[in-house]
Amino acid sequence: MNESNSNQRDKQFATKLIHFGAEVDKTTGASSVPIYQASTFHHHDIFNPPEYDYSRSGNPTRQALEDYITLLEGGTRGFAFGSGMAAISAALMLLSAGEHIIVTEDVYGGTYRLLTTVLTRFNIESTFVDMTNFDAVRDALQPNTKAILMETPSNPTLKITDIALVAGWAKEHGLITMLDNTFMTPYHQRPIELGVDLVLHSATKFLGGHSDVLAGLVVAADESLGRRVKQLQNGIGAVLGPQDSWLLMRGMKTLQARMEHSERSAHKLAHWLSSQSEVAQVYYPGLEDHPGRAIHEKQSAGYGAVVSFDVGSGERAKAVLSRVKLPIVAVSLGAVESILSYPAMMSHAAMPKEVRHERGITDGLLRYSVGLEDIDDLIADLEQALRF
Numbered sequence: 001m002n003e004s005n006s007n008q009r010d011k012q013f014a015t016k017l018i019h020f021g022a023e024v025d026k027t028t029g030a031s032s033v034p035i036y037q038a039s040t041f042h043h044h045d046i047f048n049p050p051e052y053d054y055s056r057s058g059n060p061t062r063q064a065l066e067d068y069i070t071l072l073e074g075g076t077r078g079f080a081f082g083s084g085m086a087a088i089s090a091a092l093m094l095l096s097a098g099e100h101i102i103v104t105e106d107v108y109g110g111t112y113r114l115l116t117t118v119l120t121r122f123n124i125e126s127t128f129v130d131m132t133n134f135d136a137v138r139d140a141l142q143p144n145t146k147a148i149l150m151e152t153p154s155n156p157t158l159k160i161t162d163i164a165l166v167a168g169w170a171k172e173h174g175l176i177t178m179l180d181n182t183f184m185t186p187y188h189q190r191p192i193e194l195g196v197d198l199v200l201h202s203a204t205k206f207l208g209g210h211s212d213v214l215a216g217l218v219v220a221a222d223e224s225l226g227r228r229v230k231q232l233q234n235g236i237g238a239v240l241g242p243q244d245s246w247l248l249m250r251g252m253k254t255l256q257a258r259m260e261h262s263e264r265s266a267h268k269l270a271h272w273l274s275s276q277s278e279v280a281q282v283y284y285p286g287l288e289d290h291p292g293r294a295i296h297e298k299q300s301a302g303y304g305a306v307v308s309f310d311v312g313s314g315e316r317a318k319a320v321l322s323r324v325k326l327p328i329v330a331v332s333l334g335a336v337e338s339i340l341s342y343p344a345m346m347s348h349a350a351m352p353k354e355v356r357h358e359r360g361i362t363d364g365l366l367r368y369s370v371g372l373e374d375i376d377d378l379i380a381d382l383e384q385a386l387r388f
């Protein structure tokens with residue numbers, strides 16, 4: 001973390017988003033971070049190597065982004081990767097053969113796949129638990145447990161884990177705590193303030209915000225863990241390039257403005273859906289009857305922009321998907337345009353049907369990521385898609 005960056009720490013979040021330390025180029029005064037499109041750096045003096053020597057190990061554009069996310073999450077060191085999965089992979093490489101990790105049961109599908117098909121080959125063992133149930137978390141502890149990975153709200157049924165409770169318990173047992181903060185972003189939820197060691201992001205979603213860049217971020221709460229992640233980032237080499245680093249920073253500047261708008265709309269959409277007879281169930285942490293609402297409100301400043309709902313059957317879900325005119329029908333979320341996903345056939349298609357149903361991911365479940373369109377237009381569009 002550089003000096004100008006540390007001066008921003010006491011500012012309000014909206015100010016940090018714009019004045020993050022590298023917003024004005026020191027050399028030219030340029031109003032955005034220069035894109036250092038270089039793989040290597042000249043040694044002017046062989047006895048005094050330059051600050052940056054090779055872009056896998058460090059690149060000034062990527063560094064500006066890494067300092068930016070560190071400031072927003074309130075950590076000590078940040079790291080940018082080529083995708084969310086690259087970031088999560090690097091973080092999980094903190095584990096060694098023979099060790100065990102406890103993971104949120106409805107963790108992101110790619111994380112589940114990595115743990116169950118790749119890391120198992122390295123003899124890294126995982127136990128998936130319903131983290132809304134603290135007893136289940138405690139019961140999963142083994143002598144070789146070294147880490148715990150939370151994701152809250154979870155995807156797509158938006159279950160809530162009590163972050164401080166789990167992190168406090170994990171600390172007592174010497175575990176490294178990790179949290180995938182993709183759905184909330186640091187605008188709404190700052191896990192490091194709640195005792196988490198490592199914050200993970202698919203920056204492809206809300207942080208980038210425009211469905212035009214794939215990126216992942218890791219922020220470490222303390223320096224010693226930061227050093228270990230740095231070694232993994234440099235060793236594995238799945239770094240984010242300078243162009244995409246710039247594009248991500250460009251998107252992040254409007255994070256608060258986008259989140260505020262989308263959240264207001266998501267709230268309205270969730271309430272509207274709750275009153276529709278065609279809709280069997282609505283999942284949104286801002287709804288009065290959401291089982292995790294009180295815990296969520298304790299640890300987050302907002303409810304986010306993702307609403308999941310069940311239209312009763314696979315047939316009805318497919319009809320809605322083919323009738324909507326405004327949202328794009330796609331995987332992913334967190335963009336300026338609304339995105340309607342169908343977990344049963346998209347993100348969770350690989351999951352056995354019984355397991356999927358057991359986790360509430362029914363054939364009628366749809367996930368709506370609310371964008372920046374006018375909410376009345378989005379509701380009218382969904383209304384015509386539901387009534388057939």
Ligand SMILES: *Cc1c(COP(=O)(O)O)cnc(C)c1O
Nearest residue numbers: 083084085108180182202204215
């Ligand atoms: C999309 C996503 C990921 C994976 O990120 P990629 O950028 O697609 O690699 C991880 N976690 C969550 C919660 C996500 O939504």
